[in-house]
Amino acid sequence: xxxxxxxxxxxxxxxxxxxxxxxxxxxxxxxxxxxxxxxxxxxxxxxxxxxxxxxxxxxxxxxxxxxxxxxxxxxxxxxxxxxxxxxxxxxxxxxxxxxxxxxxxxxxxxxxxxxxxxxxxxxxxxxxxxxxxxxxxxxxxxxxxxxxxxxxxxxxxxxxxxxxxxxxxxxxxxxxxxxxxxxxxxxxxxxxxxxxxxxxxxxxxxxxxxxxxxxxxxxxxxxxxxxxxxxxxxxxxxxxxxxxxxxxxxxxxxxxxxxxxxxxxxxxxxxxxxxxxxxxxxxxxxxxxxxxxxxxxxxxxxxxxxxxxxxxxxxxxxxx
Amino acid sequence: xxxxxxxxxxxxxxxxxxxxxxxxxxxxxxxxxxxxxxxxxxxxxxxxxxxxxxxxxxxxxxxxxxxxxxxxxxxxxxxxxxxxxxxxxxxxxxxxxxxxxxxxxxxxxxxxxxxxxxxxxxxxxxxxxxxxxxxxxxxxxxxxxxxxxxxxxxxxxxxxxxxxxxxxxxxxxxxxxxxxxxxxxxxxxxxxxxxxxxxxxxxxxxxxxxxxxxxxxxxxxxxxxxxxxxxxxxxxxxxxxxxxxxxxxxxxxxxxxxxxxxxxxxxxxxxxxxxxxxxxxxxxxxxxxxxxxxxxxxxxxxxxxxxxxxxxxxxxxxxxxxxxxxxxxxxxxxxxxxxxxxxxxxxxxxxxxxxxxxxxxxxxxxxxxxxxxxxxxxxxxxxxxxxxxxxxxxxxxxxxxxxxxxxxxxxxxxxxxxxxxxxxxxxxxxxxxxxxxxxxxxxxxxxxxxxxxxxxx
Numbered sequence: 001x002x003x004x005x006x007x008x009x010x011x012x013x014x015x016x017x018x019x020x021x022x023x024x025x026x027x028x029x030x031x032x033x034x035x036x037x038x039x040x041x042x043x044x045x046x047x048x049x050x051x052x053x054x055x056x057x058x059x060x061x062x063x064x065x066x067x068x069x070x071x072x073x074x075x076x077x078x079x080x081x082x083x084x085x086x087x088x089x090x091x092x093x094x095x096x097x098x099x100x101x102x103x104x105x106x107x108x109x110x111x112x113x114x115x116x117x118x119x120x121x122x123x124x125x126x127x128x129x130x131x132x133x134x135x136x137x138x139x140x141x142x143x144x145x146x147x148x149x150x151x152x153x154x155x156x157x158x159x160x161x162x163x164x165x166x167x168x169x170x171x172x173x174x175x176x177x178x179x180x181x182x183x184x185x186x187x188x189x190x191x192x193x194x195x196x197x198x199x200x201x202x203x204x205x206x207x208x209x210x211x212x213x214x215x216x217x218x219x220x221x222x223x224x225x226x227x228x229x230x231x232x233x234x235x236x237x238x239x240x241x242x243x244x245x246x247x248x249x250x251x252x253x254x255x256x257x258x259x260x261x262x263x264x265x266x267x268x269x270x271x272x273x274x275x276x277x278x279x280x281x282x283x284x285x286x287x288x289x290x291x292x293x294x295x296x297x298x299x300x301x302x303x304x305x306x307x308x309x310x311x312x313x314x315x316x317x318x319x320x
Numbered sequence: 321x322x323x324x325x326x327x328x329x330x331x332x333x334x335x336x337x338x339x340x341x342x343x344x345x346x347x348x349x350x351x352x353x354x355x356x357x358x359x360x361x362x363x364x365x366x367x368x369x370x371x372x373x374x375x376x377x378x379x380x381x382x383x384x385x386x387x388x389x390x391x392x393x394x395x396x397x398x399x400x401x402x403x404x405x406x407x408x409x410x411x412x413x414x415x416x417x418x419x420x421x422x423x424x425x426x427x428x429x430x431x432x433x434x435x436x437x438x439x440x441x442x443x444x445x446x447x448x449x450x451x452x453x454x455x456x457x458x459x460x461x462x463x464x465x466x467x468x469x470x471x472x473x474x475x476x477x478x479x480x481x482x483x484x485x486x487x488x489x490x491x492x493x494x495x496x497x498x499x500x501x502x503x504x505x506x507x508x509x510x511x512x513x514x515x516x517x518x519x520x521x522x523x524x525x526x527x528x529x530x531x532x533x534x535x536x537x538x539x540x541x542x543x544x545x546x547x548x549x550x551x552x553x554x555x556x557x558x559x560x561x562x563x564x565x566x567x568x569x570x571x572x573x574x575x576x577x578x579x580x581x582x583x584x585x586x587x588x589x590x591x592x593x594x595x596x597x598x599x600x601x602x603x604x605x606x607x608x609x610x611x612x613x614x615x616x617x618x619x620x621x622x623x624x625x626x627x628x629x630x631x632x633x634x635x636x637x638x639x640x641x642x643x644x645x646x647x648x649x650x651x652x653x654x655x656x657x658x659x660x661x662x663x664x665x666x667x668x669x670x671x672x673x674x675x676x677x678x679x680x681x682x683x684x685x686x687x688x689x690x691x692x693x694x695x696x697x698x699x700x701x702x703x704x705x706x707x708x709x710x711x712x713x714x715x716x717x718x719x720x721x722x723x724x725x726x727x728x729x730x731x732x733x734x735x736x737x738x739x740x741x742x743x744x745x746x747x748x749x750x751x752x753x754x755x756x757x758x759x760x761x762x763x764x765x766x767x768x769x770x771x772x773x774x775x776x777x
Contacts, residue, residue, distance in 0.1 A: 064773070068413040069435060069732070090743075155599035179602030181751050265545035268602050269751025270743060285406065286736040287413070288773075 054300075061293035068287040081294035091295065093270060094278040100185055101260075101274060102253045105192045106246055112193065113200025114242065118234075120201070121208040131205070138198045146262020149191045153177040153263075178264050184272050188260050192253065200245050207241030208234070236320065243314045247307065254303055275299055365393035366673045369408055369419035370660075372398035373606075374630045375479055378694040385689070386680050392673050401606060402546050409735070412437040412665070420668040421677055423478050423660045426462050431732035432663065433466040438474045439664040444675055445473060450682045456480070459698035462727050463661030475661025476678050477698035482647070482721035483555045483656040484625045484714070485518075487511055489643035491530060491619055500524075511645045515556060515588055518620065518648045522596035525619035537596030538620040539612040540589075541605055542750055548605035549749065550728065550741045551656055552622060553589050555647050558654035558726045560585035571771050578760035581651065586756035588650075590749045602750050613637060624658045625721065628714040629694040644714035646721045657725040659696065733770050740766035 029037070061081055065074035085091055116134060120127050137145065152160040155173040165172030177187040211233065219229045257276040260266070266273035279299065283292035368383070370376050376398045383394045397418060399407045405425065411418055412432060424432065432438045441464075445452070452460045452473060459477040466474055491497060492509050501509035505520050512518035522537030529535075541552025554562070560581040566572040576582075593601070598617055601608075606623060613621040614637055632638050647655040662681065664674040680686060687699035691711070696718065702708060709716040729737045741763060748759035771777040 068409065068431065068735075070413075071435060153600075173599040176600045176602065179600050179750070261545070265543075265603060267544035267746055267750060269544075269747035269753055271751055281739055284410070286739055288736070 057293045058297060060290055061297050063290045065290045065293075066287050067289045074290065077290070081291045082298070084291060085295045085298060090270070091275075091278065094273050094275045097185065097271065097273060098254060098256075098275045101189060101192070101256065101272075102250055104186075104189045105196070105253050106250055108189065108193050109197045109200045109249065110242065110246060112197045113245070114204045114238070116197065116201040117204035117208055120205055134201060135198045137195045140195070142195070142259040143262055145191060145195050146259045149187075149194075150178065150263060153187060155179075179268055181268055181271050184264055184268055188263055188272055191263060192256070192259060195259070196249060196252075199249065200242070203241050203245035204238055207238035210241075211237045236317075240314060240318045243310075243317060247310055247314065250310075251303060251307060254299075364391060364673065365395055366420040366668075366670050366677060367395040367397055367418060368421040368423070368677075369397040369399075369411070370423040371404045372400045373626065375626050375695045378690070381693055382686070382690055382695065383677075385686070386677055389680065390673075390676055392676065394677075405546065405735070412667075415667045417665075417667050417669060419665050420670045420674040421662055422665050423662050424475075425660055426657060427728050427730050427734040427738070429463070429466045429474055429661070430730045431734060433472070433474045434732045436666055439666050439671060439675075441473045441476065441664070441678070442471070444678070448679050448682075450476070450679065454682070454684070454700055455698045456700060456703055456722060458722055458725055459659070462657055462725065462730075463659060463698070466730065468730060475663040476682055477659075478662035478681070479626070479659050480696040480698040480703075480718070480722055481624050481626050481658030481660075482718070482725050483551065483622060483658060484628065484647060484717055484721055485620055485622055485645045486613065486628065486631060487521075487620045487643045487645065488616075488618075488637070488641060490641040491525070491535075492643065494530075497530075511643055512620075512648050513645075515559060515592075515648045515650050519588070519592055519596065522592065522620055526596045531616075533616065535616065536598040536612075536618050538592065538622070539601070539604065539609040539618045540592060540597060540622045541609070542593060542597070542601055542746070543603050543605035543608075544742060544746045544750070545603075546605070547738055547742065548603075549745045550738060551658075553586065553741075553745050553749070554726070554728065555622065555656040556585040556589040556592075556650070557582055558656060559648065559650035559652055560588075561651050564729060571777050573764045573767060577764050577767070578757060582760055583756040585650065586745075586748065586759065590756070593749055625696060625714060625718050626658065628718075629712065632713060644717050646717045654724045654726050655721040657727040659698075731774070733774050736770045737767055740770070 062076055062078060063074045064077050064081075066072070120131050120134075149160075152158050153176075155161050155176050158172075158177075160177065161172040161175065164170075165174070175183065177183050177190075215233055215237075216229060219233060224232065255276045256274055257280065260272055260274055261277060264272045266277045275295075276299075279292055279295055282288050282295060286292075368379070370379070376396070380394075380396060387393055405428075408419070408422065408424060409428065409431075410416075412422070412424075412428075413435070422438070429438075433440075444450075452464065452471075455464075455477045459480050460473075461469055463477040464473045464475045466472055492511070498509045501507075501521075501524055504524065509521070509524075512521050518538070524537070525535055526537040527534060541548040543549055562579070562582045562585065563576045564573065565576055597604075598612060601612075604612070606627070609621050609623050610627060610631075612618045613623075613631070614634060616637065628644055631642060632644075634642070646653075662678060664671055664678065668674055681690075682699075684699055684701035687697040687702050691697040691702045697703065703719060703722075709719065728734065728741075731737060744759045744763045744766065747753045748756060753759075754762075768777060
């Protein structure tokens, strides 16, 4: 173990080893200047790879620029791209599909995640094993999950179809989870729920474990029923954790891309074409850079605005 | 003799020093020579970019002759088809130097020529005596020229290809099936020559038990993500006389794209998809079709001729069990064009070496070997050889297909045009939205918007 005296010795040696010219220069810097010196590389990186692209995207969104035709140049076209995006029925369709996906995945995952956490919090025999097992899906790559669920959903050989067919007493190949217009939106909800419910569960479990036992003991003394304890202690104390998890996951699902591309590529037709898939097609397949920049900015403002409102609500819940 | 010993020791030290000096010198020289030869080897190595599929393997084999003849090494960047266009167009658009030679899709030609991605080859062809008359006119038109049909060459026709069909010859010759088919349709169970016949055959096999296994009618293209469903649908549209525009007034699409014939063809393709494909066949392209056919699931399969040599050699479904046919006719005979030309990438630092490859590749002897290895040559010395039809069981069909090929838009905005068609076709055929006429009307709206953005309307 390094003792303070050892540290002093090391500092002394470092001080002696520092050339006078360097020591004089550093010695003249204020604490604030040294602090800036330390964070400057990070700030520079942030500006270069985050803020500048954002500003550049805003600029491009007012032009007719196409990245694959850069030699042709581009013109300032004002708010034309924004008008086109907002009047495009296909864009509104993708936003509806995205909303369906986000709302249903979040609703189901909150219920299942909280339920699982509540069960695992009971400290039964082997609960660690089950916790680890339940966490496995979220450790997999979305591309892998998308691929193997494609096989599970296969009408002729898929295990999912077989199980449903077995219990429902219908022919397993009589329905197509990924090929049916009505079932495909639910197929992607199921896969996302399978993969990410463990995340909600983990956060809820942390919330549940943070509730001190004495609160329940006091409630017992007050003869509060289990139901009352659940609604008056468990839910309010886990809620900030749960809301935070929902915030993270909702933002992630709003920009969901890889999993759904692997499963359906946005099909059949366009029934599972999420906003992010459409955006990618516009930006990097059709190369409508100006138009897709406008769409990206609209999405960014939407998510940023909604997240801000949500964080305010979260802070209010925490203060209660 | 201490003095003598010292002298000897000194001499030994000098000898050792000399030895070390010589060794160091030799090492240094060897290093320099090695480094320079490495540099030479690296300089004399070019990268060819293409899709990862059977013909690419044949080209690797063929190109060994080029290396032997010129000393220029070959490197390859092969990308699987679903990502090929994305990956390579990104490379070209970013001015990347990864590829010296590009075997790019015919539809990329307009954009690549106008955006300066490809080197114009006219001067080079003139200088080296390479004549476009040595290649099949349809392939020169499709793979080399931009603007279309003008003598401005941006590629050498490299790999001829078209959409064709394969069928299970062994099933077609089963006496009990032939008898039942004749009873049902009043004609022999033969390879279909029209789309109507094709649908009859496909419906006949759909859900049938053969060798204890349920089989299905046809594997067709329905893929949403890249170009699959468009390539499949156009193979029905073209035989119904589909045209992209008024031949006299470019970009005028009304009553051409949405003609009655086009709507009928679209309905026919949708009917075929609904009646006769395996369950869950909603997102299938080349690989899915190959899997379906090779696993004995389907009686008929639509796919590119490029895969036919491999299928013929397949130990399970190849040989006597497989038959090949050209795209069926409807009101006319036509096939969807595949295939690619080979171009020199304008951003390459090794254009001279890349041009040497093109010069070598254009030779008739090389083209003959290319065909023998499994590539589809476009050279007349190969295709117009009187014995060509007998060189492979699919050779005659290939020749017939290439005489009636039609291609998608080759405009610089081809990607936008393609993605719009992918969406409208998948919406109608697979997701069952609206009618064929509505799908085609919406397609015209999309394409009109694109051409307006391009300043062509």
